[in-house]
Amino acid sequence: MSYDVTLIPGDGIGPEVVEVAKRCIEATGVKIKWDIKPAGEECIEKYGTPIPDETIKSIEKNKICLKGPITTPVGTGFRSINVFLRQYFNLYVCLRPFKIYKGAKTKYENIDIVLIRENMEDLYAGIEFEIGKNDTLELIEFIKEKKNILLSQNTGISIKPISIENSEKIIRFGFEYARKNKRKKLTLVHKANIMKFSDGLFLEVGKRISQEYPDIEFEDKIVDNMAMQLIQKPELYDVLVCPNLYGDILSDLCAGLIGGLGLSPGANIGEDVAIFEPTHGSAPKYKGQNKVNPSAMILAGVLMLDYLGEEEAADRIENALAFVIQEGKYVTYDFKNPDEKFVGTKEMGEAIIEKIGEKW
Numbered sequence: 001m002s003y004d005v006t007l008i009p010g011d012g013i014g015p016e017v018v019e020v021a022k023r024c025i026e027a028t029g030v031k032i033k034w035d036i037k038p039a040g041e042e043c044i045e046k047y048g049t050p051i052p053d054e055t056i057k058s059i060e061k062n063k064i065c066l067k068g069p070i071t072t073p074v075g076t077g078f079r080s081i082n083v084f085l086r087q088y089f090n091l092y093v094c095l096r097p098f099k100i101y102k103g104a105k106t107k108y109e110n111i112d113i114v115l116i117r118e119n120m121e122d123l124y125a126g127i128e129f130e131i132g133k134n135d136t137l138e139l140i141e142f143i144k145e146k147k148n149i150l151l152s153q154n155t156g157i158s159i160k161p162i163s164i165e166n167s168e169k170i171i172r173f174g175f176e177y178a179r180k181n182k183r184k185k186l187t188l189v190h191k192a193n194i195m196k197f198s199d200g201l202f203l204e205v206g207k208r209i210s211q212e213y214p215d216i217e218f219e220d221k222i223v224d225n226m227a228m229q230l231i232q233k234p235e236l237y238d239v240l241v242c243p244n245l246y247g248d249i250l251s252d253l254c255a256g257l258i259g260g261l262g263l264s265p266g267a268n269i270g271e272d273v274a275i276f277e278p279t280h281g282s283a284p285k286y287k288g289q290n291k292v293n294p295s296a297m298i299l300a301g302v303l304m305l306d307y308l309g310e311e312e313a314a315d316r317i318e319n320a321l322a323f324v325i326q327e328g329k330y331v332t333y334d335f336k337n338p339d340e341k342f343v344g345t346k347e348m349g350e351a352i353i354e355k356i357g358e359k360w
């Protein structure tokens, strides 16, 4: 069987790490027809947009996309392509595993957390009211009339919508994921004590759905406490389900726990389309230097293979990556102290590819 997959190399360090991930996948023998498509800053001059139609059409057709990081152009009026793609394809789940590989540079030992983030709503919904605009002044007037709250005319406003439908979808996904992957506990993150009608609703839906999954332990945590708990006792946490913004922030916190962004992959999943990418961005200062860690991009490929049902190939790549990290001979700068020897992106990739090819 062969799969058609849209491949977006992306910007900055994207093409370098994507090339390594693609070769790792090919080394497993899984047959993939790559449909390589452009997106990012460099497309603006050629296509007038950072995300050309041909790229969107390719994802629409293939339904699966492996994507490198993309720079969000500042000051051009274009919004983040990443947020656009999640909204356009209704990719309501963002799934990010955080696991410690022996040899990673971290003070912790025993972390294996999967963070599931709602991807469509919350403060990311794009409902923004700019300071001084007529709409904003009207909204300030409306709030005064209806809520008897006086806001300064010099206020900008972002709205935080959370619906029953989307909360149900993401929380149910979390429980199903926990069950399928033999996880024991699901922690729902919120700030329902302050935002009663948005986070409060998310929590209420969580409590209701948890009744259908008596085999999974359920608990909830207020987000500020969650941040502290993750630093102090990360080994106590298993699956976290978060509204959009808390999920975004806690993702970087978890990445910090396990050794950095270079080790953190992500999957954006909808009803029929899924896009796999690293959590990190395009790190423009390292572009073309053969310097950065390709692991997050390779692990995004592992998530994609799992999603396609190619678990054995996914395991082979992950085992090879874990071996190379633990051996510590062919790893990038972020695994080492400044006075220690390290290798480049390509060399680390070669070591992993060689290991994938070996019999285990």
Ligand code: NAD
Residues within 6 Å of the ligand: 068, 069, 070, 071, 072, 073, 082, 260, 261, 262, 277, 278, 279, 280, 281, 282, 283, 284, 285, 292, 293, 294, 295, 296, 334
């Ligand atoms: P970034 O993740 O690109 O880089 C921050 C720092 O993290 C880097 O300077 C580097 O020290 C480290 N880092 C990142 N990736 C690494 C890797 N693979 N190996 C080792 N170290 C690594 O974040 P930023 O500088 O805030 O963003 C740069 C651009 O990327 C921005 O335009 C931003 O909008 C975009 N971005 C894109 C995505 C995406 O495509 N999904 C995600 C985040 C940021």
